[in-house]
Amino acid sequence: MSINPADQCSILIVDDMEENLVAFEAVLGPLHQRLVRAQSGEQALKCMLRQEFAVVLLDVRMPDMDGFETAANIKRLDQTKDVPIILVTGTEAGADYAYRGYAIGAADFITKPIDPWVLRTKISTFLDLHRKNRQLALRAVTADTDRLTEITERLTQIELLLRNRTEADTDGLADRIGELERTVGGLLPGSMECQ
Template sequence: MSPNLADAGGILIVDDMEENLIAFEAVLSPLHQHLVRARSGEQALKAMLRQDFAVVLLDVRMPGMDGFETAANIKRLDQTKHVPIILVTGTESGADYAYRGYAIGAADFIAKPIDPWVLRTKVNVFLDLHRKNRQLARRAAAGDADRLTDITERLAQIELLLRNRPETDTAGLADRIAEVERAVETLLPGGTGTE
């Protein structure tokens, strides 16, 4: 199945060093995704508020707002909290880096020097997840629209019963109203999902 471009999300690459940004772009270009650069945590946050990303590749060591602080800010915002973050660490990083990263919500780590195949594979997993989540959301929205159409038709039938009958069949009307109520409950948050 070929990926739908409407379901594709960009990749945000955050690093303060130009040569690292160029290297990441070269490694990720075979994925044919929109790549966006940010040279600081502040730029990364601004970019994330402007567009949807499937994954963020975030360097831990940056001047000013470091990668941990940037990741924590990304996870605090409702609009961006579900975007997976891959933290890029140096070889000198220890177990405390992993603990700290996972504690703030990082999805994965990759250490420098970077193996291009490993990086592409990890990023591609998150791109696939993003694509599938978008497809599921679209299907759910279409299903809700179908159910709303059905509910509207049922309400129209009830209205016709009320208008056209001087002596309303209260038992039949109560049954139809109960059907509509069950259908509406399935659309509400926390609904049972069954009619």
């Protein structure tokens, strides 16, 4: 299976144990995405600030900064707050683990031993959501660019009217300025204009 590089996403795998990282890479390899490793919460935060991730697979039990604290720090940052986090717990995890995880913004939990099919399915769902969000953002930018082009053209027309104006053109100029104000108002945040 060949994936278009433009469709590839990055997945951050965080675990302090090398053998777990290798196992996650083996399970997620068939998804053909970029897999990035971190062996501590601190390394994970540095990775999150350096590049965009579609999803984070985060072990709960780690020395120094555990998975809960790492997840809380990820969710505090504007740049990373919307990245879904799947917390990985051992079988000894209590009911409070789920409560704590969801309270800090984790999107899901998975328990060791990992079922490879379940993990790939969960990760694939988040990858699809990430791709769709990117497409929506691109469409919004394109729409804004089109509207800004339209405004630029209208400004050019107004400039020409101003340069060549006579008394009779004053009403037409006022109408065009009014149209321009409404168009610009539609681009401003909080505008309720329908498109």
